[in-house]
Amino acid sequence: MKTIVNSIALLVLSLNFGLADDAIKPISDILQPTEIEQSASFDRKIQVFGIRVLAMPDVTSRDLTLCANILAQWIDNDEDGVPDNSIVLDEILKRNSYMVLGVSGKQIGAWHENSQDVMGDGEPAYGLDVSSINHNWYRLQPSEYSQDHYRTDGLFPPDGGSEETFHLITDLGYGNAYPKVFGRGGEDGKDERSILTLAMDNARGGFFPRERSLYPKGAWYTRKDPCSYQCFVGEYIHWGMITLLGFNKERGDAIQDQWSITDADALKKRDPALYELLTNPEYRFPKIAPDGTYSGFEQGGADNGGQLK
Numbered sequence: 001m002k003t004i005v006n007s008i009a010l011l012v013l014s015l016n017f018g019l020a021d022d023a024i025k026p027i028s029d030i031l032q033p034t035e036i037e038q039s040a041s042f043d044r045k046i047q048v049f050g051i052r053v054l055a056m057p058d059v060t061s062r063d064l065t066l067c068a069n070i071l072a073q074w075i076d077n078d079e080d081g082v083p084d085n086s087i088v089l090d091e092i093l094k095r096n097s098y099m100v101l102g103v104s105g106k107q108i109g110a111w112h113e114n115s116q117d118v119m120g121d122g123e124p125a126y127g128l129d130v131s132s133i134n135h136n137w138y139r140l141q142p143s144e145y146s147q148d149h150y151r152t153d154g155l156f157p158p159d160g161g162s163e164e165t166f167h168l169i170t171d172l173g174y175g176n177a178y179p180k181v182f183g184r185g186g187e188d189g190k191d192e193r194s195i196l197t198l199a200m201d202n203a204r205g206g207f208f209p210r211e212r213s214l215y216p217k218g219a220w221y222t223r224k225d226p227c228s229y230q231c232f233v234g235e236y237i238h239w240g241m242i243t244l245l246g247f248n249k250e251r252g253d254a255i256q257d258q259w260s261i262t263d264a265d266a267l268k269k270r271d272p273a274l275y276e277l278l279t280n281p282e283y284r285f286p287k288i289a290p291d292g293t294y295s296g297f298e299q300g301g302a303d304n305g306g307q308l309k
Contacts, residue, residue, distance in 0.1 A: 026049055026072055027294060028046055029046075030061060030064065031045050031046065031047065032044070033045050036119065037052075039118055040054075040111075040115045040119050042054040042055060042100075045064075046065065048068050049089055049093075050093050051093070051097065051168075052098035053068045053071060054100055055101045056100075058102075058103045059101045059102065059103060059130050062140075063101070064101060066133070066138065066140070066161060067133075067161055067165065068294075069290070069292045069293060069294040070162055070292055071168075073288075073290035073292075074290060076294070077288055079294060079296045084284040085173075088173035088174055089173065091177045092173045095172055097124040097125070097168060098126070099125075099128055100127045100128065101128050101130050102129060103129070103145045104129055105129045105131075108129050109127075112127065124172060127164070128160055131146055131147050132158070132159075133160050134155070134159035134161070137155060137161075137292075138161075138293075155251065156250075156254040162247075166238050167234050167238065170182065170237050171184065171234055180192075180194055181194055182194060182237070182277075183196070184230040185229055185233060188209045189229035190209075195273070195277065196236075196237060198273070200233055200236040202271075202273065203220055203221035204219050210227070210229070211223060211224055211232075212224065220259065220271065221236055221258070222257065222260070223258045224257070224258075237277075239258075239259045240271065241278060241285065243262065243267050244264050244267055244275070244278050244279070245286065246263070246289055249263050
């Protein structure tokens with residue numbers, strides 16, 4: 001019976017969004033990009049529940065597959081082949097958004113400046129610098145382009161793979177599906193407030209449109225490097241999620257300059273508003289940390305049968 005329900009759900013997705021046969025599966029094989037996508041500097045892609053994950057030539061197929069798996073695990077955390085929150089996925093697909101994978105922040109920045117227009121106006125692109133993937137989190141060896149601290153510092157550094165894929169889901173999906181709850185308040189924070197922005201202001205010790213060099217005593221979200229208000233909101237919910245799922249248990253001192261909560265119990269006590277949002281069953285947030293090995297039914301393969309090596 002569960003298989004029948006899954007098949008019906010995927011059929012509905014394909015009819016609503018005109019997805020190709022490969023996109024009906026939770027994760028497609030590695031595909032050849034369209035002519036437009038190729039002209040925008042991509043040579044491979046994977047579709048995850050209809051969301052394109054596009055890779056530039058220097059990105060390995062292993063890291064393309066890893067990022068696709070992580071995105072799929074955020075969307076379908078119980079890995080039954082059906083998105084956990086179809087309302088959120090619908091909002092992302094409605095905007096035809098996609099992930100862009102490059103091997104450095106500089107390459108991603110240059111792509112946004114020089115090539116994004118080729119893809120069409122109004123299609124939000126989320127860049128992921130694959131040199132910022134912490135392969136240690138997935139029990140994999142670093143890639144040849146991985147940043148040096150990932151080779152020496154183990155689990156301490158952040159992981160761009162889980163972070164940037166999560167931002168796409170919360171910014172475009174949750175933010176548009178539930179604007180009064182997860183809206184991000186605009187670039188300067190002066191647009192309509194949401195439950196999430198009010199919770200974040202409390203975590204920072206007050207309403208601040210930008211970063212600060214010094215935060216009020218008692219604040220636990222204290223990022224000091226440049227970031228717009230919307231950026232702060234996206235980072236805040238990501239900090240909450242990876243704390244809830246156990247990513248930060250061993251990171252302690254490595255994150256204290258930005259975030260001083262390291263486990264789910266402390267999150268519940270210190271930031272109950274964020275904890276309640278992330279655990280409210282209505283919103284169906286993930287309960288298990290992505291490990292990069294999505295196993296939803298009918299997963300595609302590519303060069304390696306869908307497995308990471």
